[in-house]
Amino acid sequence: MDRIADVWGPRTPHGRETDWPVRVDQQLADGIGESDVDRWVQSACVLCSNGCGCDIAVKDGRMVGVRGRAADIVNHGRLGPKGLFGSWQAHRTDRLTKPLIRRHGVLVETDWDTAMNEVVHRSQELLAESGPSSHGFYTSGQLFLEEYYTLGVIGKTGIGTPHMDGNTRLCTATAAAALKESFGSDGQPACHADIDLCDALFLFGHNMAATQTVMWARVLDRLAGPERPRVVVVDPRRTPVAESADVHLAPLPGTNQALLNGLLRAVIEHGWIDHDYIARHTLGFEELKSTVEPYTPEHVAEICRISPVDLLHAAEIFGTSRRVLSTVLQGFYQSHQATAASCQVNNLHLIRGMIGKPGGGVLQMNGQPTAQNTRETGADGDLPGFRNWDNEEHVRELARLWNVDPLTIPHWAPPTHAMQIWRYAEQGSIRFLWISATNPAVSLPELARIRDILRKEDLFVVVQDGFPTETTELADVVLPAALWGEKQGTFTNLSRVVHLSEQAVEPPGEARSDLDIFLDYASRMGFRDRDGDPLIKWKDAEGAFDAWRECSRGRPCDYTELTYEKLRGGSGIAWGPERLYADGHFPTAADYCEDYGHDLLTGATVTPTEYKAQRPDGRAFLKAAEYLPPHEQANAEYPFLCTTGRSVYHFHTRTKTGRSPELRRAAPEPWVEMSPEDAAELGFSDGDVVLVESERGSVEVPVRIGRCRGGVVFLPFHYGYWDVEPDGHQRAANELTRTEWDPVSKQPLYKISAVRIRRT
Amino acid sequence: MHLATYLGLLHTSLRTLAGAFREVAKGHGEEPDVRSTCEVLANRLDGQVEKLGPIVDRYGEHRESEPERLHAAEFEQTRGGAVGLLRDLQDLYALASFTDITWTVVGQAAQGLRDEELLNVVSSCEKDTARQLAWLKTRMKQSAPQALIAARG
Structure with a gap:
């Protein structure tokens, strides 16, 4: 079986309300048979947000393969191509094995003491000079829960800076924002098993076939079985998902x-609505109704350039199917009015009373494997445990837990979002930026600007990673980190399922786990609590997990029932019930909610007084917003709209998948995709090399004629410069993208850049 | 009846405020959220001016000649840097507060006149003015600590 060609693997069809059959996928290194494997070590895959349970094959102290865990509720034994080939192979190649430090403009190898002393020296110098606001921390959706929580405590009270965020801002900030706006708190309402139970599946801006291949295999098995669910897809491209759809709506970006x-x-x-549910469990129906009133099928068809008949057909499927499951991803999260549009998906479910029902619910998707933990633990722009920055009592709870003065925890405004952190660094008010497990020199918008910021003389940049990247090249200190399989920790997938990932092998060279690096920094900095004891009281992953369990106690993401022991063997386990909000009771009580909410058009915060006056008391919010035309529009000079997205064979900036021979061969180079009509009009054939230019920059790539609707082109975002000869910056999609973000979630708008295209 | 005087005042101050939002959008283009939100709010102010049109047609409007009385100060020029942004947002806040209370006063007159059309206009525009003030406050609260403590230059 060639799992590069057959991405989703063989079908195991099944009907509604029957169990998804088990199919165990396995990949071992060439020449290694099952009998050669010394031991199998429990883990879960970190190459997308699905979080498939797996075991790592170890022989002679090396990872030699991977196998899906049959008992896991997420994947029933399956793994996708990235998991099969990209998870373990890259650990052998091209790793950072020693700390690096910039001397006379050049990065040179050094020892841990020298590197960490330099970091601590600069940190203390700046704290003395201009205080905590000089520090920024930009982390990831790739670390483990224990690492994020430790980083969260270091940043939020050890240093006391509001400037902490993750690249989760680029991937799932809108999911979190939409959940908070509608339901009062982050937390995924639905679960994977809802795929087995639904009568209709709506995918909003979600090419599941490429982003979560094992999840899509689960859908394909329903589509191939009896009582096939109806499928509706919203995507400007005719993706494999759209090809399976009963209705495909391709709106203009x-x-x-x-x-x-x-x-x-x-x-x-x-009248496909549940009046009783709306009356009992929601607020704001009348305003929603009047806000959407002008959006007749004809009016919408004209704005979106779709057929009004298709729109009505989609509405009919939503309104009349017994159990509807919706998923939402980057086509909404990274586009104009991201939070507003994602909230409307929640609204569709709320007015039908279809949240938390078996087969009927919403999955506001995650992109990265551990993004949920960045959001839960406060390593991003949130407080730990889904606590509300604007609620003094929540801040006092944290202060009691950490035994610190509440004033040390910044809570005068929401924690600073990533795009603003980079702006402060650009302006020179942040002068210490610690980047962990992410590659902003390829993944952020408008890369020329990001490179300039990273090169700034007055910005001290620490980068912690497993591989040399485009970002480590611009760092002042590079810290070599252990990767998955080389360290222990837990992480939580898109449906709140927590997996324990055990250490299978030793890290290469002098690489250390991210947790050990953070603990080392905390100890060298001498962070203390109110009694003069060390602020961070744990020494290893399990200790950090136990501290986090205490932090989460009584909050919506309560981990107190989970232990390492319970997570060993069997399946991953979800925090909370299988489905949230089955009783129609939402975490919106003023003293409990994670956020008081925002105006969806501007992002203006709702004040505590205004929030309390609404007396939500467990009811969900039906938040409405009118459509506003996007700022970036196609025009005479730049006549196409460019969206960016992924290849099924790669993850992020290919640090792992680009080092797997099979995945690399499957998608070696970037391309630009366009519709046959647009290509014909410009006289392009498949493979012609063209220049795609926006106001910000350009890339030079071959044309692939295919899946886009007219007027829209697509670029994959994975490709940077680490594996090509340096010849300018003409490869990364983010050379073209625009520095702009959603007013509520602050997620950058990658899906809408005006471009022009010409032959080179 | 002095309502015409207040309608004139309102009309002028709405236009001044829309112009000021556009000025800040342009002057602080390197803050993308400020640029885009100010543009959105300016466009919505144009909508307020439009809604006021039929009311002005009915009551007429009287423009006050003495600028220091009953006249919103013109917005001068945007300032540079982090503190400059803060000050410009604060100026917008002052101008928006002026239109806010002017709508309130006009709304009171509308109640006295039992003018349902004007009452509807006031109620929809007051919501939008509240939105302007809420956004300005949110953005200033976010910027203030960094601008006043950590910013250099």
Whole structure:
């Protein structure tokens, strides 16, 4: 079986309400048979947000393969191509094995003491000179829960800076924001098993076939079995998901809000709503109804350039299917009016009373494997345990837990989001930036600007990674980190399922786990609590997990029932019940909620007084917003709209997948995809090399004629410069993208850049 | 009846405020959220001016000649740097507060006149003015500590 060619593997069809059959996928290194394997070590895959349970094969102290865990509720034994080939192979090649330090403009090898002393010296110098706001921490969706929580405590009270965020800002900030706006707190309402139970599946801006291949295999098995669910897809490209759809809506990029208002209007007008549920469990129906009133099918069709008949057909499927499961991802999260449009998906479910029902619910998806933990633990722009920065009592709880003065925890405004952290670094008010497990020199918008910021003389940049990257090249200190399989820790997938990932092998050279690096920094900095004891009281992963369990106690993401022991053997375990909000009770009580919410058009925060006056008391918010035209529009000079996205064979900036021979061969180079009509008009054939230019920059790539709707082109975002000869910056999609973000979630808008295309 | 005087005042101050939001959007283009939100709010202010049109047609409007009385100060020029942004947002806040209370006063007159059309206009525009003030406050609260403590230059 060639799992590069057959991405989703063989079908195991099944009907509604029957168990998804087990199929165990396995990949071992060439020449290694099962009998050669010394031991199998329990883990879960970290190459997308699905979090498939797996075992790592170890022989002679090396990882030699991987196998899906049959008992795991997430994947029932399956693994995707990235998991099979990309998870373990890259550990052998091209790693950072010694700390590096910049001397006379050049990075040279050094020892841990020298590197860490330099970091601590600069840190203390700046704290003395201009205080905690000089420090920024930019982390990832790739570390383990224990590492994030430790980093969160270091940043939020050890240093006391509000400037902490993760690259989760680029991937799932809108999921978290939409959940908070509608339900009062982050936390995924639905679960994977809902795929087995639904009668209709809606995918909003979600090419599941490429982003979560094992999840899509689960859908394909329903589509191949009896009582096939109906499928509706919203995507400007004709993706494999769209090809399986009963209705494919391909709106112009930037018009999701108009489309969703149109769907809501149609569902309300036809009376496909649950009046009793709306009255008991929601707030804001009248305003929602009047806001969507102008969005007639004809009006929406004109804005989105879709067929009004298709729109009504989609609304009918939503309104009349017994159990509807919706998923939302980057086509919404990284586009114009991201949070507003994602909230409208929640609204569709709320007005049908279809949240937390078996087969009926919403999955506001994650992108990265451990993004949920960045959001839970406070390593990003949130407080730990889904606590509310604007709630004094929540801040006092944290201060009691950490035994510190509440004033040391910044809570005068929401913690600073990533795009603003980079702006402060650009302006020179942040002068210490610690980047862990992410590659902003390829993944952030408008790369020329990001490179300039990283090169700034007055910005001290620490980068912690497993591989040399485009970002480590621009660092002042590089810290070599252990990767998955080389350290222990837990992480939580898109449906709140927690897995323990055990250490299978030793890290290469002098590489250390991210947890050990953070603990070392904390100890060298001498962070203390109110009694003069060390602020961080744990020494290893399990100790950090236990500290986190205490921190989460009584909050929506309560981990107190989970232990390392319980997570060993069997399946991963979800925090909370299988589905949230089955009783229609939401975490919106003023003293409990994670956030008081925002105005969806501007991001203005709702004050505590205003929030309390609404008396939400467990009811969900039906937040409405009109459609606004996007700022970036196609025009005479730049006539196409460019969206970015992924290849099924790669993850992020290919640090791992680009080092797997099979995955590398499967998608070696970037390309630009366009519709046959647009290609014909410009006289391009498949493979012609063209220059794609925006106001910000350009890339030179071959044309692939295919899946886009007219007027829209697509670039994969994975490709940077680490594996090519240096010849300018003409490869990364983010040379073209724009520095702009959603007003509520602050997620950058990657899906809408005006470009022009010409032959080189 | 002095309502015409207040309608004139409102009309002028809405235009001044829209112009000021556009000025800040342009002057602080390197803060993308400021640029885009100010543009959105300016466009919505144009909508307020439009809604006021039929009311002005009915009551007429009287523009006050003495600028220091009943006249919103013109917005001068945007300032540079982090503190400059803060000050510009604060100026917008002052201008928006002026239109806010002017809408309130006009709304009171509308109640006295039992003018349902004007009452509807006031109620929809007051919501939007509250939105302007809330956003400005949110953005200033976010910027203030960094601008006042950590920013250099």
